Amino acid sequence: MDKPYGEEKTQSSAPDFEELSRNMARFLEGATKATTAYLKPLEERGAPPEIASDASEAIRTLGRVAESWLSDPQKSLEAQARLGSQFLDLWASTLKKAQGEPAEPVAEPEPKDNRFKDPEWSENPVFDFLKQAYLISSRWAEDMVEEAEGLDERTRHKAQFYLKQISSALSPSNFLLTNPELIRETIRENGANLARGMAMLAEDIQSGRGELRIRQTDPSNFKIGVNIAATPGKVIFRNDLIELLQYEPTTKQVLKRPLLIVPPWINKYYILDLNPEKSFIRWAVDQGLTVFCISWVNPEAQHAEKGFEHYMREGIFAALEAIEQATGEKKVTAIGYCVGGTLLAVTMAYMAAKRDKRIDSATFFTAQVDFTHAGDLKVFADEEQIRTIETQMKKRGYLDGSHMANAFNMLRPTDLIWSNVVNVYMKGRAPTAFDLLYWNSDSTRMPAANHAFYLRNCYLENKLAKGEMELAGVKLDLKKIKAPIFNLAAKEDHIAPARSVFLGSKAFGGPVDLVLAGSGHIAGVVNPPNKQKYQFWTGGPVEGELDDWLAKAKETPGSWWPYWFSWIEKQAPKKVPARSPGGGKLEPLCDAPGTYVLAKA
Known part of the structure; x- marks a missing residue:
């Protein structure tokens, strides 16, 4: 008899390959539904122009930064050398750590950065390397935008904004194979977390009529006029x-x-x-x-x-x-x-x-x-x-309404976009009921x-x-x-x-x-x-x-x-x-x- 869908394993052991195969089948079924939900509206209205417009604007803006650095080859070489030096330091630090020797980190996350709170991000040399490589690269890119010469402030501001979106999206915490917590979760649940997450992804694309509306709360717990917006x-x-x-x-x-x-x-x-x-x-x-x-x-x-x-x-x-x-x-x-x-x-x-x-x-x-x-x-x-x-x-x-909702989410992409992507679609955890996030999703x-x-x-x-x-x-x-x-x-x-x-x-x-x-x-x-x-x-x-x-x-x-x-x-x-x-x-x-x-x- 099958185990209940999403039941967690109670002991550490090798994966149950029979259950894993069932969950992967559910995952593929959810992926098919998600793809269908995305493609169906496109057949009716064509590719969303705002996606192409946003991408081209980001490429054009960041291209201006690249042009600034390429116009001064000497300065560009110095910047590349600075990045290379940090990676050499990281490699040396990682080798020491792998040999059991104490090693000072080259780059550490900000105290409020919750993406790397899991102990394995620091204790495991592989994941520690991924974390620090990401921090070094993203901070170096931020410096490149800040130090680019000949940019007007508006272009610099736009470049900083688009870079924040890209660096938030590329964090190793967002990917299954580079996030130790996700790997543990997937092994422990034999992939049931991924199956649940894909099912919710399909539902959210369907509710967004072909666009992903990331769920931030459980809407079933709220009724306007009853337990929210209820002052007589x-x-x-x-x-x-x-x-x-x-x-x-x-x-x-x-x-x-x-x-x-x-x-x-x-x-x-x-x-x-x-x-x-x-x-x-x-x-x-x-x-x-x-x-x-x-x-x-x-x-x-x-x-x-x-x-x-x-x-x-x-x-x-x-x-x-x-x-x-x-x-x-x-x-x-x-x-x-x-x-x-x-x-x-x-x-x-x-x-x-x-x-x-x-x-x-x-x-x-x-x-x-x-x-x-x-x-x-x-x-x-x-x-x-x-x-x-x-x-x-x-x-x-x-x-x-989704246009402004997406714009507001992009102001804090790590907290409002990618943390929900990881928790909902990869960990397979339905969000809790939160009145503020219910209001936030009730767009106009x-x-x-x-x-x-x-x-x-x-x-x-x-x-x-x-x-x-x-x-x-x-x-x-x-x-x-x-x-x-x-x-x-x-x-x-x-x-x-x-x-x-x-x-x-x-x-x-x-x-x-x-x-x-x-x-x-x-x-x-x-x-x-x-x-x-x-x-x-x-x-x-x-x-x-x-x-x-x-x-x-x-x-x-x-x-x-x-x-x-x-x-x-x-x-x-x-x-x-x-x-x-x-x-x-x-x-x-x-x-x-x-x-x-x-x-x-």
Whole structure:
């Protein structure tokens, strides 16, 4: 009788060749399904143009680096000699180790590099050699890009980014025969791990309709509106672009001034409402705020022409009008997260030009208004690549959600791509249930007009910061925004780098309270007080460079949320009886989280 599929061996012994053959048959069956799932969509639409475009752009960029070195033969020889010398040292060290003599390593991984934590990477001379050879080669290549002469900074930045993708992919930890842990696992399980992994690979290619969508969590454990995005509330307004959620109060009194949250449309709003313990929305309600939140539509082809002006008018303006009907309040305080913050700043600049003061103060969560230091995402925003994206969007009317998901994963390829490839498809381990990664995989599309405007005006030409952006015939000037600003940056943010947010703080015309949170783009924001994680810095006026400001700033352990609420409360402390959805002129349409958030990309 066959052993259960994937049963682990309980003792160290030679492989069970009968079981190994059965598992290899399962592996080949999964490989056939994966190949079929990949090829079937290609028969319908042809080779994916974005793959060819990305590869050619990487080759062209790295070719510029090679040209720089080949133009100076002497310098090129010196670089090759430096690499050769390190490998001679490694060979000598390996021979000593093989003979049982102590030997200092030539190259060691960074302390946070988890790829080489298995003891055999250091104890076994063969795997130690592979590890060090990889580290020496990848670091030498990084130096070659850094030291290449005659490169403009944009080209150098792109070369560094593409090299990071290549070196992450070529790590010996990613391959069965060069990873001691994978070899042990495969022998112990007689190949069952590979069979399970290939089956999951086929499933993930099928779910991606011919493209691999790497599974990062187990989605079966989450249901939107039940154990995620579950803060009680109602949809009180709906149009072609938004559903507006109003949440049930939990206090008898609330601050008179309502709160409007403008989330990013690149992902769904419930990053701020993952579960009761992590939910910023639930916490804000518990502090006595009347909370409204926009839930953006997941665009289809009919939304192709919806641009930034539509997102301003049918998004933020429509929400302001609905809030006035629901509460009687003309003025609100607003939060904009990531690109939602960029839209909020654009809207406030437009309102300032029109002398519209309905947004009385604003908070920005890791949002950029000056894109000078916008980080690795700028790699995807040169003229040629934007034209390619625009051509792709014209075919469908939108940018598929997987495109942005892949771009975000490429910011941290070792952690977000290759660790999952190894754990899921080689070790055959289904990922655990994790609400943050469930949200991360629940991607959304971007309307063609909106995304093209964003890429060109912000990432490519930085028009908002320069005072050159126009919307609805109005030239936008951030200096005209006099309302108080709470600007949150995250110290380890890869998407809206802290240096970028810091520079953007200087663009506004009114008082700015800059706060620097520990951790990154998500954990720096979603950091509830009860967890007592990370820390935040406050430091008064935004002057000089970020490092200068940080050197003088005050560090406070724990969450910045209470500090933010005190900032909100001081501006408008008046309280009124709590407001329930439906208490004003707008009747609830359905329960939160509504219908738009349920649409899948």
